[in-house]
Amino acid sequence: MPDAPLPPLQLTDVQRSVSAELDRIAPVIDELGRRFRGAGHELHLVGGPVRDAMLGRQHNDLDFTTSARPEQTERLLKGWADAVWDIGRAFGTIGCRRGDWQVEITTYRSETYDPSSRKPDVDFGDTLAGDLGRRDFTVNAMAVSVPDRTFEDPFHGVVDLAHRVLRTPGRPEDSFSDDPLRMMRAARFAAQLGFSVDPAVVSAMTAMADRITIISAERVRDELVKLVCAPYPRLGLGLLVETGLAGHVLPELPALALERDEHHRHKDVYEHTLTVLEQSIELESRLPGGGPDFVSRFAALMHDVGKPRTRRFVGDGTVTFHHHDVVGAKITRKRMKALRFSNDQIDAVSGLVELHLRFHGYGTGEWTDSAVRRYVRDAGDQLERLHVLTRADCTTRNRRKAERLRRTYDDLEARIARLSEEEELASLRPDLDGNQIMAILEIPPGRVVGEAYQHLLELRMDRGPMSSEDAEAALREWWAARG
Template identity: 60%
Template structure:
């Protein structure tokens, strides 16, 4: 049985079986035109692991314009956004394909992009790839595996190694160091000792790479199956000092007189527990995972030793939220991601004032209102932040949070907490007080919202009376209805 048939048989047990005919059709089309076509890279790796997706990568001796001609009339859609790098893209029956002309790229090792050079053989193409597990191909004409760098053996051993020396590979593209730790997170692989040594020696080269490209790899790492393993490798090799220096900074020295949790290890445990709290069969939650990892990054800056022993981290959530915004902006995350992660970091300690249920309904409303649409994530973050080894204490904390969630559900059912607004809208405020649009209307609106949070919904007449009382205190003489 050929390599392609072996992989296809494995995938016939799943819903993936319709996808290999796409590769076979393309192989026949290219062969009839006198061209070679290979399945390559991550497509082959994932297929051998039994986790083939809906995207296919191919390599060919045909030049891009010729590839376009061969795709025309076969593909449902064609795009050429990668043509400068020799790549044409297409879709067919829900599958996405990218076909790249054989390349033998050259790097000047100063710029961030290679000088694209087309090659003449699959072997030349494979040697330029990042890791041996990604340097395999399947010849669609013969159905045979092309594996000049023993990638399949590395796949069996679950080891990441480079086709060339790691020094050559990382000098060509330092981002490959981040790809290594990303694959550790996604695939659970180990890194070959020589690769590990090279990353440790060359981590500083990552500064040659744009923040946007680094951020993409970091996000993929965080959304992998084993994010903690990837992050630990980043810290151990020095990559984190370039990408997320606040994370290794959490490894605070702890002496026998000032005991507190190892903040770094605690944060990794919180990340693990947050991942476990994600709903099954859903996409990984990047915002939650970033918040879990970074929720305590304000602790090193706020640590104070207390006279007589002990240590404090007052307002570390406030400092941490500011640090999160600064770091995630530097990594070019979107504004929405930055604000959501920062708000979760800012709010993660709020629950600890709940005690044994001493909060008033007003405090519960404020908790919900301040969290807004982040409330489900905040629930997970707070629960994940319970890392005490004392089982009784841990169980008590979880019961207390259960009680808070029950109260939130009760009040939400009674008052529609998802949309807490004043009992009078802006138009009514202007009508009742005889005010034109402007700052005074906004102040009145905010006053009524605070009242709504404190006391819950008011009867309409009571809300009007409170508005008039506020206006009197502000020296405003109502001239409206």
């Protein structure tokens, strides 16, 4: 994964890619273009589909802009589309589906933000040039008129695309004042496309970083997820930190850039974190679905956020971070709640952060089978992600030590596999269920049944499977000890 943007593109390659993609999507663009032109309206393929066509990326989700008003667009789509929806009508957008194609058609727009508002004021425009001029970056401000396939590029986006640079159509300060989320989008596109960001854009982002605070947490979260799941997240995250945006949306990240102690005896936690993120991405093939996996990546990004708060210097100059796993899990949970993540995502990521050091107690394999069972039980349905995070966290430059850690974790996974096959660890439960506990102890449902169940689960962890007779004897012994 690059620390720096990718090399420039050749314009001849761009032209070939566009031609091939337009031929592929011809069944949509040609038919729609003729329908709109026949009704006296302009229609243009625009934005991401045009940009990605130049990059050789195929899309079945197509965006268009048009001179037609939403009600006119809706009428033109009926009879052509398999389904039509108007959920975006307030913003001038009508959506539809035709076979495998998803289409969104938006009326030319002129859109600005009130300086203190989170929502745009939407006004319809009259020209393609005006519509393109209000878009975020020049590489997204190109259009192809249909059905005649005339290329429109008033802001020289194709040149910026060839040089892999993000630039705004007008002054970046005006663009970010209209929609501060575009600053996050700059970082996201850098991560998705491997592009650099124009110095003027970076300067405006730095000067206006606090404007991001007027944007809703949900919109910021969505951009952050796209950035983290992009092919080159280090580029985007680095830009967030450099411009100060991270200080507002993910302050735990720049906080990792700890000042080194005078003896230089601990790692640069920020750089270590980005390395762990990249190594976790390389291991995503181990996960169901193969990635990109947001939970795995975000856990890697947050795994050491407890270190700044737990850093201590001892007498010989050694640095310690005791309990940074537990502290980091709490910090992670709080940040994800602020960004309005789902409870399931919060539980998964914070749980992985809390468990990421557990393996280091394994030593050279001294854990008992009981300890291995507890490791699996505590990881629950995040076990495969915990394997990825733990392996990715081994970033030592000492090749012999790295190889030893890898072999040791191989051994732990082999033991987990063996015990799982023998004991069905994934569905680990006591040898007696709640109904059996109530029948044996002759007690009604209630808190005591749960306590008995938990006691038997702990015994199951320690001893492995028991016969029903041994489990009943253990239960009666526990009950007698309670008096």
